[in-house]
Amino acid sequence: MRKILVVGAGQSGLQIALGLQSQGYEVTLMSNRTADEIRTGRVMSTQCMFHTALQHERDLQLNFWESQAPKIEGLGVSVAAPGSWAEGPAARAIDWLGRLDGYAQSIDQRVKMAGWMETFAQRGGQLVIHGAAVGDLDYFSRTYDLVLVAAGKGELVQMFARDPERSPYSEPQRALAVSYVHGLGPRPEHPDTEGVRCNLVPGVGELFVMPCLTTSGRADILFWEGIPGGPLDVFNGVKDPAEHLSLTLELMERYVPWEYARATEVELTDAGGTLAGRYAPTVRNPVGRLPGGGLVLGVADVVVANDPITGQGSNSASKCAAAYLSSIVERGDKPFDEEWMRATFDRYWATAQHVTKWTNAMLAPPPEHILNLIGAAGELQPVADRFANGFNDPADFENFFYDPEKAQAYLVEVSGAGAA
Structure with missing residues (x-):
């Protein structure tokens, strides 16, 4: 033995x-x-x-927890219109939901x-x-x-x-801030679908929202990834969980108001439900x-x-x-x-x-062809679905994501199939 x-x-x-x-x-x-x-x-x-x-x-x-944890059937992407938050809450330029072939779970x-x-x-x-x-x-x-x-x-x-x-x-590329909460409402566009939401705020960072199972049952995770030195990089030294959540919501109201709208009643799952930090990949x-x-x-x-x-x-x-x-x-x-x-x-x-x-x-600013892909996913469901399923099999991104010519050929192929 x-x-x-x-x-x-x-x-x-x-x-x-x-x-x-x-x-x-x-x-x-x-x-x-x-x-x-x-x-x-x-x-x-x-x-x-x-x-x-x-x-x-x-x-x-x-x-052991598969029957209890929420079954995540979709992955959505929203992109804030660049600069739209300068005068008030941001507006959405892109918003779509890709369907997963097999459900995901967060425990x-x-x-x-x-x-x-x-x-x-x-x-x-x-x-x-x-x-x-x-x-x-x-x-x-x-x-x-x-x-x-x-x-x-x-x-x-x-x-x-x-x-x-x-x-x-060699340096961290994002400042991370996590809150586990109860009381988040559904997305009105897809009230019956459990989905992970990726909200991209160009030049500022990202907010991810995901359903999960925690020690006190079903909950949701609010997860900011801020570009270091930017407006989201404000959690360093925040020790009080309530202050951490308050900051999270304040930033949501400005940069992702469509997510904030369903978060007005949230509270932390427990005193240990927050986390902040950063590390270099x-x-x-x-x-x-x-x-x-x-x-x-x-x-x-x-x-x-x-x-x-x-x-x-x-x-x-x-x-x-x-x-x-x-x-x-x-x-x-x-x-x-x-x-x-x-x-x-x-x-x-x-x-x-x-x-x-x-x-x-x-982690890098997206080149034009990737912005085109993310935008096209709002019009072409197969593109949204393929992007979502790439989270399960990232090797597939080699086939359509990195290379501008492959991305363009893929979009032409899907558009043609849609027209046919």
Whole structure:
């Protein structure tokens, strides 16, 4: 029986630990917090998981909350008319809703991680509540066949060197501010469709609104991504949750009044329902070398951390876990050496590279052909649907999104099909 240590109890670490456990591996999971501390703590993220990532959970029979969480069937995009907020509330230049082929869901990580951690322990897994330092891993690497580092913050991440060729940004590209709320009304245009809403305010930032399941039941997430130094970059140092929500709503009233109109009755889900911060999108070398010479393999956002503007964090974590799980099981009793570690990461990077390329493109001001695509989606439903389903399979953006000629050819093809 092979012994594996997983450090970090987020989406990827827990999915791998539970998956290996079900295959008969001897798994130790290290977390710096107990399940109760996670459940009663502050929100850790926004998350909206699309069909492929949800299927990885179903395959491991870990979809415990699927029947309770809202089923997100659409993804909408609204664009504020540039400069329209100078004299008063902004006006919409574009507004459409794309339909997802398979529904998405958002489950507060406090609910999921706490529940999964308890399941791991109940099934006989060794759960160690301890913040791991490099020195700890140096010791453990001699007693385990494989050490996986899935804790995306803190000193452990520094073991993995930044890959400059794959990391075009060295500074954060957005200031992030999250509020989990009860009491948000439906969008009047589509009152019966649960949808994620992406509101783009050119030169200012973005507001995402997504239905979710939290510790107190159904809720919605209000998530600002502000361009650093701009009018949305005002949450730094705001400690009071009520002030955080008040600021969120004030900015909504000015920049996305169509979303503010359904938010006049909202209140925070709980005292831990806000989050603010920023980080630079970074791809890292997947193999970390310990002082004693041992090797560890980085997992998910330890090695590929994208900005949340494309909502890919938990999806990527789930896909990384699925890829690593397959590689570990296929390895049998052969050593988990450096060559295997690099090949395992490359297997994940085959999908992750599309996420990174798309996310980095969305952080930059959009070129004319992308504006044309987003505008055309308001007139042509197949374009809206394809854009929405790209959130599940970002590789498809290669076929119609980045290249102006491909984008134009696609629009001609869809327009022709519509005319016919």
